[in-house]
Amino acid sequence: MGGFVVSTMWLDHWDGLRQDCWRSESQIHLFRADVQDRLRGMVQERMPGGFVLRGAQGTGKRELVRAAFEHADSGIAPVWVSGSRYGSEKSYGAIQFLLTGLPDAQLNSPLAVFGHLKSHFELCAPKAVVIVEHLGLIDPLTTAVLSQLVSNGLVRLILLEEVIDEMPQDLAVLVRMGTIEMIHLDSLTLKEARTEISLMLGLGVSYLTSFHLWRYCAGSSEVLRAVVSDCQNAQAFESTDRFAALKQRALPIGLHTEHYVQSRIQQLSSDQRAILDSVAIRGELAESTGTSSQAVDFLVSRELLDRQGKKWSIPNPAIAHTIASWQGLPAFNATELPEDGPCQQAVAQRERLLPEHAIKFQNGQDSQNAAPSCTGQTTEAFEVFSVRPELEPATEHKAEQGNEHLIMLELLLEESRMHEAEKVIIELRPNGRKRLWEDLDHCQQHLALALIALYSVRVNDQDTARALVGAILADVVHEAQSHQAVRYTIRWCMGRTVRALISACLALRDWGQCRNLIQMVLDGAVDDHRLLTFAETAHALLLAIAGNEAKARDIGQPLRLQLAQTGTIADLRLVDAMINGVALADNESADAPNPAMDTSTNSCGRIGIDMCVGQLLSNRVHSRMVSELSQWAETRGEKLLASLLLAQQICQGDFHLTSRLVALQHGFEHPMANSLRMLALGVDNADTTAITAQLGRLIELGFVSLALGAEAGVYGMLNAGQMRQLARSAGSFLAKIQPSSAGSDTFASLASLTVLTEREKVVASAAAMGLSNQEIAKQASVSVRTVEGHLYQVYSKLGISKRADLKLHAGVGGK
Template sequence: MTETTITAERLIGRFGMVASVVDCLLDANGPGALILGDAGIGKTALANEVIFELGSRIRPFYVFAGPSLSEVPYAALAPLLTALTPGQTDQPRAVLKALVTELNPEGLRDQSQAVLVVEDAQHLDDSSAAVIAQLAAAEAARVVLLCRPHPSPPPEVLSMWSEGLVDRFELQPLSKEEADELCTRVLGSPLVPSASAVLFRSSGGNPMFLLELIAHAKTRGHLVQRNDTWVLLGEPGAATVRLMDLVRNQIMQLNPDQRQALESVALAEAIPLSVLQRASDSHAVDELKELQFIAISADPARHVRLAQPLIGEVIRQLVPTARSVTIRRRIVDLMDSRPETLDGRLRHVTWALESGATVPDADILEAAQLANRLFIPEYVERVVGAIRDPSLKLAAQVELARAKLYGRDPMGAALCLEGVVEQATDLRTIRQASMLAAQLAAGKRNGPEAVLRAADAWAEAVSRLEEAEPGFDAKELETARLGSRLLALEGYQAAGRHVEAEPELQQIWESTDDDESRLLAGTLLAESLALTGRAVSALQIVMDVEDILADSGDRRLEYAEFVMRRYLLALLHAGEFDVLDTYLQNHIAQASNSLIYFGGMLHLAAGTADLRRGAIGAALPKLSQASEVLRLSDAGGDLPDALAAAAYAAAILNRTETAKANADAYDALLSDHRHASPLGRAYTVAALAERMGVQTAVSKLMALADAAAASGFLSYEVEILSLVLRLGDLSVVPRLAAAAEGCEGRSAEFLAAYCRALAAKDVNRLVEMSDSAARDGLDLAAAECAAHALRILETRGDKPRQFEAQKLVKQRNAALNKTGSSTAEIPPDLHKLTRREQEIAALVQAGASNREIALQLGLSLRTVEGHLYRMFAKLGISHREDLASVAYGARHAGLPGTA
């Protein structure tokens, strides 16, 4: 093989290891490198990066070992031994001499160092390994060995390490951040964090697996691009030809006992270690653990799983059906009971069905229910058709409907539910169908009525069963009626009747002894408390609900999203943004399949938290990503609020076209009869304040605040009034202070104190609050406190203190710029400006010159200049540029609860 130079795509991460290998090869007395790592982990990419970094200082040569050549002496080195005659190919000295001559042609050795890169060094034949070791010992070339740790490399390779001829480097999987970078590079734009987390979990950080997942998901239509964002619509799956070939080659290197044990784990995982040891050769099991093919958990049964789940998917497709049946029979005979783990129970059913074994219909239904709780809708659609028992058919229809809802087929889900409540003869099926019917109505304008209809149908079905079967358990009937009433109360809340629903929810929460009913009542009660100004009380109830969930076993999965939604709501209204950040990070890091279907809700919460704390530059991309995810999967009806918040964030950043586009999309949803929250409506008004005129926007916002107050939504009232204040209307301060004082939580406490300081024109207190807000990461609030302090000092003519205040404003604005937010200038006091002056201010902001303003308004140039001079004095600014740059309209439509 001739000398080669590689210019491959640059490496992702691992730069510390690259630097270490480069140092080895540049050191005159340094060793070569033994780079160990699993298949696809990036050994070749790392070697290419090293060669790229070294450039003309070395002369690289490449040889490729392989399993088919491992028994042939010098087979791997054959491309470099073309000068040998047939009689010399089995003479070690002749081979070494020919290799040295090939790597170091006359005159080149003194100019640069020869480097021999050996791919798949674990397959080197013994003769080649010995010659390479001699080559390194003679310093005729530096050696870089790329080697998988399993099967074990030839003894000669390990001897090179122990004798110091090579340094050993173990290549680890990509970190989450590195995996994100690889995804962005391959796709050309970023994945939403929830999708990235799922792909990272499935790949285990293996770059090749990650690339296969991406390619396969795109091919299946499960990974799609929305604007500049990639969204995952379903399980990625990656049983590609490339992966199947890789896994097949790995399996063929195992002995028959090891292969049989590995196939047993793949087909039956998670399988108790004791069962696997009896079903397979126990020594083979130990060897698979040593080879890192399998992992053994620490639970009492010591369940065994494949170390790389993706490989299990491939192995299950590679095992012939007849062999699969044989393995299953052996394992079932050894099992004392059905599998304990969730994944084990699912695989037990599908494996039996695929093997032609008889599976009780009840077991199939239970597996379908569990698959829905784990958000695996494809599994449900695959197995429910096997249910034949007429008494279970309706329950199976409910599970199929839920799977279709997760699969983004709400119409199909509704069709599956038709007639179920009216025909079902068991309370559990009636409950599940009724609650799913209510879920299908989420976010629609007629949603509240649909929920109430579902609750009525549930109650009628309970009465029907009671009349048909007089001996029906009275306790079960009472619990069912309570469930239907709770669903009706959820309908009240969907219609905005939280104050009406609260007393009954409180009574149920305190008095019922049924855990499931208590869970529902507490969660709904927390929502009412959060929206009516008692967010801290809501958090306390959610904590108790979480305890109920923790004790409910598998059933906790059914209600996880229902509870999570209210928990996030309470955290936002309480101003517990750091707690919310940690919660979201931990939940996304778990990378459960639920992220595929409810990830939009999480991204919306993250973006809203940034919006309220004032990190607008960070908020806008999160809100935009949330919108794109929710366009495709919006089980909770969150898309309108996401678009409204994105419009508002874009307006603060002065991205007027983006703000308008999101506001238009929001209006289109409302025209399509989608439900809108009061805060969403307020955000769109604030976002378009510059276009509609500030006074018009203020009037609309005050009307929304009045409506929120009339409905008892104190939290919404506070947030909407905060928008009015940021539009410059200081007359709202007393009402805002009173409302904030009636709310619980950090945000309300800060806002009430802020309003009191504004009303008292307490400069010292405003400066203190600016410092406090900055420490808490509320950057926009910190900037606005400082700006108001400066405005008051300028109004008083307090020159000595103005200088310090100006420095503080500059410092706070610099912090805003770091987070991507727009600068928070002093908001104008609208009531100080006449209507004509407001018209002039709007034209200045639009970029009109004084002469253009005069022509448009029919005034003389001198009159316009006079108006501007008086406006400067009223607003406490000095130049026309200050008026153009202040957030007179949308740029100061700021953050609720943080002013």
């Protein structure tokens, strides 16, 4: 199985991803942490000139600046200058409080005003910082004198500017000259929102929890703070000693949110208010306004109004729900609008055609009291599909039939029914008898290719899988320049495609591409909470594979807490498999999942192959499961999983399985298949050199569990030097996979794979924490020479040559 899947057969009949499905753009954009660093640098007098902090209303510009000065030890008290309607009508109206000592007769002399301010600011040590907001309401003479003060190095300036405002000419010149740096502050990313929520609550939260709040606030920092405060007051969070989750998706409307909304709309005219009231309830403009274009344009420019198709909406759901609540009515739900584009129509059609019992299985709507066999449900669905009368060759019927094939392919892959999945793929082939491929729309085609890639890697056809994944992701996943951020926008139709791609990349051990895809989803590129749950689970799994179980725990446990409140059974099973697989849950915790789930082969089919491969990569598959699970995988056609499990058994001493392992590699020439073949040959010939070399190659491909073994099986055949060689391969892999996410507990995980003695672990951990040899010797009550000897053994086993490399392995390098 798998030989018929030739990547060119599919790619020759595919036109590539459309930009409306998956769009990426590089923007000159700093994340909030970077902005805070710049502002702190100004406070500490490392940066002259100043900044223009430019962003839409609600992006939290004022709070960022306040935080920079509140946490500073420099003693600087910034001077706040705020524009107003009154001040804009009077010369130097915004800075009258700085001119109290200047005679009124001299207020008409710009030179006298500058001289007075110069004398004032020359006395300031350190150099004063002037913060200007509401720039559009400040008179030209004030902006001119402030520009002169900056040009003469007397003050540093921070301008808080709305995106819609036009900068005065004097200040624009300073920006062009580079005296003042322009910083664009965009709305919160999902990651930034998660950080902000955690800081407010003092507890860890999942990306899923953050997603519900972030989407409700439309990425507005100010609205997010108001909503979280209202949730706290309404006791809407379920909390443990370390984590928090929302009790329900419906969020309360409290005083903080109402106060913010009131501040946003209090300056609006009656016509503008009437428009918002009508749109909040009905999604339509108020008839009484006569759809005044001036009023509408003003609201659109302030991001208070947006148009979707034939309907209008308020882009920020929190504002919309608050305005509707004041009228005692439910808010108009813009997310339920029918989409006119082919992407949304295809997804909607796919859901309609899915049999009801299959929809329940896919969405996890199983009974709380019983856990019926998913295999049985899918069997029934497949039987309904297979006995369906042949459809007429009319275009609309053929498109519908192709859609049904995609539905069944997803379900069959979920159930690890690879032989039946192969039959569906054969019918989808370009130029096939039914010509189903030609009648799939564009969105159906990219989903089909992603599913075929996932199928291919699971039947061990890695060449086809890599070609298909590479073609789908060509020119859409790229690195940004150092001063830019890549922003991705992924349409809803791409949700299932991205999930299949993440699974395929995980199975292919394409860590870079896998991390890119996961990060896109965690940045909020696609509005799909099911995909977000999957990506967050995979993110925790990758961290655990890299040896950083502490960070993985901080992701896995709050995610499960949120799913226990608002998730589905299917989502809980997915997360439980990951938690069990990488041993993240505390066995004594009430939140720990049922350990019996790991012993069920049906469970592995139900949750998907990617988590099973992840369990193996993390060395968490229990030995008593391996034999039963390998037989199950082989029967199901899961050649990749069966191959890896057989290799595990052979390494533990079941040498009679080598012929089965070789048979599974028949017809494949990729590196993993070749290494498995050569490993089996080495075992048959008792060739320890070949065994060590092939195990090392497999470990460097990501199968780190093969580096650890008791003194039995092939490991009993290897000498100490060969075991150290395997340890070095494991160290090389762990240092490469995700060094930026390494944590202080990484070394402990690595040490367990490198057969360090207990004394070597103690000495290595102390050295990684920065202790000198003399300090280690004093703490351990041994000689310095003994410490040096232990470190020599550690360096040899880890394949490193200096202390800095040891710190990298320990995850504390550079700190």
